[in-house]
Amino acid sequence: MRQSSVAFVVTVAFILFVAFHEPVCATNNYLWGEIGANDYKLAKDTVKKAFFVGLVQTKKYVFKQSDNLDALTITAIQITDKKKNNGATAELTSGGPGSKGATILFNSVRGYGINDVVEIWGR
Structure with a gap:
């Protein structure tokens, strides 16, 4: 083989190695409903819970508005x-789009923590 052919084969082998062995950055981002142009940001909160070896962490986030008339x-x-790998899952357990409040339950991967940002929009 010529030197340029060897370099080409090595380059292709390296690209294939990186493509198949690079860890997949799987985050658990969610969007329930649709953010409109006239919507206001009602809340922006960080939901965090530290990891504990061998345990699944759970955390409940509750959004309530102070005055039901307004x-x-x-x-x-x-x-x-906010985690690059092993992020928590979120489940909308009550309320949400079309209602005045919401409850979200976060569950971590076993042995990992929770670090998510919740933004609630409305009009």
């Missing part, structure tokens, strides 16, 4: 997972 209707809930 309460806005939720149009969207956006959750951004």
Whole structure:
């Protein structure tokens, strides 16, 4: 083989190695509803819970508005997972888009913590 052919084969082999062995960055981002142009950000909170070896961490996030007479209707809930790997899952257990409040349950991967940002939009 010529030197340029060897360099080409080595380069292709390296690219294939990186492509198949690079860890996949799987985050658990969620969007329930739709954020409209006229929507207001009602809340932005960070939900955190430290890891504990061998355990699944859970945390409940509750959004309530103080005055039901002036309460806005939720149009969207956006959750951004701040962990690059082994992020927590989120489940909307009550409320959400179309209602005045929401409850979200976060569950971590066993042995990992929770680090998510919750943004609630409404009008």
